[in-house]
Each structure stands twice: as C-alpha cells, then as structure tokens.
Amino acid sequence: MKASNKESTPPQTEQPTATLCILQMTRFGDIIQTAQAIEELRTTHPQYRIILIARTQFAKPLDFLLRKNFDKVYHLDTKKIFNNSEINGIKNSLDCLNQFLGEISNEKIDVLINLSFSKSSSYLSSLIKSQHKIGTFFDLNNKIQINDKWSQLVYSTVMRGSLNPYSMVDIFKNIIGIKSPEKKSVSRIMTARNNTIIMHPFASQERKAWRAEKWVEVIYRTLKDNENFTIQIVGAKNEILKSQLITENPLLKTLGNRIQNLTGKTTLAELTMELKKAKLFVGHDSMVGHLAALSETTTLTISLGSVRPHETTPYHSFAYNISPRTKCFPCFPNDACSFNQCHHDIPYQIVTSSIKQLVDQKEINSEWLKLSVSSFHLSSVNFYRSGFHNGQMILERLIDNQIDTQDIFRNLYRITWSFIINNSEEKIPYPKLNNLTHKDLLDAMTGLQHLFELSEFGKKYSRYILEETSSETPSIARIKEYSKKIDEIDNLQAMVQRTSPGLAPIIDYFAVRKANLFGDNIVKLTESSYYAFEECAHLVSILFELIENTISEHKNGSNKATTRSDANK
C-alpha cells in the first residue's frame, strides 16, 4: 500500500454490483487496519461500492488514506451531535442523529459489516437498513445478535484473553470474507530512504509505554552506535510534554542536533510521508506502527501492558516484535498494577542491538539473536518476526527454546479455527514441549474429553426434544425436562474452563454460538442447538487430536534423543 495525498480516488468500475457498508467506530489504529483489509477487497472485487461509517475525530485525519480505499466516508460527528446539549437537552442531539441516519438511508446497502464490537456500533448497526448484516447488532428486545461465525469468534475470544492467534487485519478480512492470495515477497529500495529512525515512545495508556528515562537510554545508545543516523520523535499534541522529558534529558544534550522532535507538529498525512522516507520505525503499540506498515517501513514494536502482539503488530512483511515473558503479560486494561514488571523485563540493550542490526540493512533471525544478544537479556523476552502463510500474517518466534503454553495453544487454535470456519489448512510445525507445557497439554486433554462428552449429551437431549416435538402427542413436561438438561450441560461446559483455562476460547465461542441460535420456533431452535453441539464436538475432537499428535511427537523426539545418548554410551 502506498500512502500519498496525490492518489485520491478509489478504482472505479462502471456499475457497482453491490454496496458494502463498513462500520468502524473505534480509534485510528483500527481504522488503518480496516483500510488495509479493504485494500485487498478492492483488488479482488473492484465491482463493489464500498462505503465507510466512522467517527469524525478518527476518520477525518486519515482522509488521505480512506479516500483511496472507500467510495464514500460518512462521518459521525459527536462534537456536532452534543454541541450545547447541556443546555439544549437531548432533542437537538436526536435531530442531528436523525439527519445523519437520513443521509445513510439514501444508500442502498446490500451488506452492512460492523467491525468495531463496541456497544455504540452495535446500536448504530441496528438502526441502519441493510439486506444483510455481519457483525454485532441489537434486536428490538435489546439482545445482541451475531450471526456470522468469525464475528462470534472475535466477540468471544479477542477481548477475553491472549489466545487469539490472528492479526486484527486478518480478523477483519475473515469477517468480510476476503480470501487473500499468498503474499508475494516485497522488495524495497532502502538506499532511496533517509538515514532516519522514527520513534514513537508513547502509547494511549501508561501501562503500554516505557517511562521517558528508558527511552533516553535507547536514543542515546542508538545515536552512539549509528553515527550517520538521526532520530525523529513523533507523537500527538497531547504528547508534547512527554517528548520534552526525553529531548531535554541531560544525557542527550550533546546529541541534540541529531534528534528532531516532531511531536505535535505533523498531520497524519505528513507523518505517513516521513515514515515512507525513514529506514526504521521503533515504538510501542500505536497507530504510528500501522502507518509505517503502509509503506513497508521496517517496524520494531515493543509490546507492554495489555497489548496482545499477535493481534496488533503492524501488518506487513517487515515487522518485528519484542514482548515480555512476564507471567501477567498481557494484562487487561483495568487490572490493577503498581509496579509494571513487564516494563522492566525488556532490557533496553536488546532494543538497541536490534536497531543497529536493522539499520545496517540486515534481518534479525534466531542465529543472530543467539550470537549477538546476551542470553541473560533474551531470557525475559519473546521476539517475533512477521511472516505470511495462506495470505494471512503469522508471528514467527525467533527464540524457539522458550515456547510457552499460550504460544502452543495459539498455534493449535489457529489450525482448528481455520479448518472449522474457513475450511482451510494451516501447516504449522509441531512445537517443542518442555515438562511444564507437556503437563498443561495433558490437563487440556482431560478438559477436552469432558467437553466432548458434554457435547454428545447436548446432541442427545436436542435430539430427544426434536423426537418429542414430532411425536403425535408431544409432552410439554418432557420437552421442559430435556431443555433443563441442556441448560445444565451449558453450565457444566463453563465449569470446565476453571480447570482448563487454555480451553476458554472454545467454551466462550460456544456460549456465544448457543446464544445466537437460528430459528423462530422450538423445532428450528433445537435443530440449531443440535448443530452447535455437533460443531463443538467436532472442534473438540480436532483440538484433542492435535494435542495428542503434539505429545506423540514430543515423546518420539525424547525417545530418539535417549536412543542416541544410549548409543553414544
């Protein structure tokens, strides 16, 4: 993707065959990632008219990007909606909202796709007329509805823990139904770029960013190690004071002529142009990394706090990620934390060594890490590099001797979800196990056995209800009794999560799946319930088999090692 103010019109066809409306009400980063997903749709389906609904404060500054990918952008301007509302009350706000909805109603929308998963977007989705709706929306009973499986998966797993294996861009693509071709290797002419490193040492929350002192160390070491390079510090207007804490630090006094503080001084379009010229971007999880991805500028992201690297690492072929191996990482945004242990678990030396390697136009791989970075520093971090498989991004682990249970589960879930929902196969090698991960997988197998049995019971009682309803004299009492059994099964499935936390994605997914059964009568709802239990049993069987094979591989490997050592004796 190229970011430029000049290329302003999306590819046009004579007669659009359908209108797709994307609803993206969240922040800058999500809008950029939505645009990345839509860019692929534009290539594969140029015949669609694609419109976007987004909030003014996030969409307007990204207009230079959005007008390339969308035929029209509708801005929901809450500043205007709530202007003087303390004095005028709700009526003016309602008039303003009605005017906005009136504009949208002029569009003949075939498919409305809500990609935001916020309450406001779900209510807005319910107010927009469309032939088909994908993503969350509320019905008139104020009950949330999610009819497509990818959105059900996102709703149940993405905000609930760290076991989601997909990048947000791929999640958006999967929800929309974009089948990406295998990504071709991208070549970049790096000599045409300036000797500039752009740093964004801030984030939306304190827990996601290092303190200024640590960034001072990184900047000092980087400038000392790379004498021909300058550093641009970028950020928003509200980050100016934080940037001054860095630039005015006495340690950087003699290097000030090689530091350009652009914080609060650039528009997003200007920042994108600067990123396009730079050789490297270094920062925390923020929209700047996503802007860097648009021009394939190498990114080195330091993930902290509640950031989930697999979801939000910039989506391109030259992304590196360093995240801590702290037990509580990633946390949840509202978790109490006074010490920020994860901030201390990433030593600045690993960042500066990586910067040196990357600005020297060399890649970072496992061999380099082993040879060039102290194992003392490596022991507390995970280091990932982006790669593409089946057109979707994966984060490849560069320190493979530290694979943890979460990483193993993420890979197993990636294989399972792709197979169940997209009917596609992921070829991921068996992970190396250690005693701890081996034990965790064995525990999960017990949980899966319980889940399988419960799903079979669920199928059985769903079938009993169907048989009862189709009999000549259906007994309401018996139907109630079987329904009660199904409720008990749902509760028991939820209890499995307590003993097998690694199975939370399956259990949560089925809770959402069961809450969104199809049908308006008992027969159709029960049939839908039967298929949900059947899908659960199928999913559980696949995961069970994958774990079984992983453990067998581990045992075979251990036996081979034993044989070899015995032979040596």
Add this chain to the structure above:
Amino acid sequence: MDILKDDFNRELNRINDKIQNNSKLDEEDVKIILLSELSEEDLHESKQ
C-alpha cells in the same frame, strides 16, 4: 445543570422499564441508547 444528563436519565429509565416488562423497543428507544453510549465514549476519550 446538565439538561442532557437529565434527559438521558429520564429516557433510559423509561427504556429500562420497557426491557423489564419484556416489551419490544422501538427505533426511537434505540437512538436514545445509542446517543447515551456515544456520549459516554466521548467522555472516556476526553480522559485519555
């Protein structure tokens, strides 16, 4: 005095009663809920 806040309180109470009574909401109710959610999101954004 914040008239919007008062309006929201009154309208949301009315809508909550509807939900408690298992009555269906209408589009106007959904618009009120949407405005209240947007207002809260704006407040949250301004704190960041």
